Amino acid sequence: AQSVTQLGSHVSVSEGALVLLRCNYSSSVPPYLFWYVQYPNQGLQLLLKYTTGATLVKGINGFEAEFKKSETSFHLTKPSAHMSDAAEYFCAVISGGNYGQNFVFGPGTRLSVLP
Amino acid sequence: DGGITQSPKYLFRKEGQNVTLSCEQNLNHDAMYWYRQDPGQGLRLIYYSQIVNDFQKGDIAEGYSVSREKKESFPLTVTSAQKNPTAFYLCASSMSLALNEQFFGPGTRLTVL
Numbered sequence: 001a002q003s004v005t006q007l008g009s010h011v012s013v014s015e016g017a018l019v020l021l022r023c024n025y026s027s028s029v030p031p032y033l034f035w036y037v038q039y040p041n042q043g044l045q046l047l048l049k050y051t052t053g054a055t056l057v058k059g060i061n062g063f064e065a066e067f068k069k070s071e072t073s074f075h076l077t078k079p080s081a082h083m084s085d086a087a088e089y090f091c092a093v094i095s096g097g098n099y100g101q102n103f104v105f106g107p108g109t110r111l112s113v114l115p
Numbered sequence: 116d117g118g119i120t121q122s123p124k125y126l127f128r129k130e131g132q133n134v135t136l137s138c139e140q141n142l143n144h145d146a147m148y149w150y151r152q153d154p155g156q157g158l159r160l161i162y163y164s165q166i167v168n169d170f171q172k173g174d175i176a177e178g179y180s181v182s183r184e185k186k187e188s189f190p191l192t193v194t195s196a197q198k199n200p201t202a203f204y205l206c207a208s209s210m211s212l213a214l215n216e217q218f219f220g221p222g223t224r225l226t227v228l
Contacts, residue, residue, distance in 0.1 A: 009155065032216075034216055036219075041203075041222065041224065042221055042222065043119075043121075043205055043207075043219035043220050043221045043222050044158075044205070044207075044217075044219040045219070046216055046218070049216055090157065090158070103148075103160075103217060105157050105158040106157060107155070107156065107157040108155075108157050
């Protein structure tokens with residue numbers, strides 16, 4: 001069975017500082033990996049995804065993530081935080097099998113950006 | 116603009132009443148999903164459908180029902196059997212079930228009074 005863990009339910013950074021949100025997954029087959037962002041009382045918006053190929057993936061709003069198979073990780077980074085980055089971030093994984101139930105979300109990390 | 120719409124944005128209901136949440140998509144996606152979101156618990160899958168007239172239970176289907184009579188529509192009914200229905204409900208769609216990212220609607224916040 002797949003699972004996703006996100007270290008830290010709440011992360012605070014100063015404006016202009018590096019953002020690092022951690023995601024580790026377990027999957028018995030090569031996964032597809034996703035990061036979504038959710039602003040208060042809104043739906044989820046796709047930030048970036050890894051399917052195959054280049055392991056460093058660039059997304060919207062200056063975010064990027066690197067797939068590291070040996071570490072089963074897909075951490076999300078942004079060099080310089082902006083106030084508008086304050087939101088909740090979800091890592092998700094999908095792999096083969098019963099696809100409908102194999103899109104698994106992590107518990108989320110709430111990012112606060114301090115002025 | 117293609118996308119997913121959910122209505123209403125906020126919904127209030129009395130205990131013991133059934134209520135139906137609407138989800139419509141014009142992305143021509145085959146697969147649709149319903150999730151429930153509670154604070155600190157991420158997203159939990161209620162039901163999903165990979166094609167018209169077919170749907171499957173997710174992890175927390177008890178107390179909910181769905182229908183998929185049209186490709187673009189996947190309404191969710193929260194029945195009186197759902198013991199704790201107050202939550203934020205998200206509808207999503209994808210091209211198919213297989214290895215495709217999901218696109219989300221804006222959500223419906225249901226409060227039971």
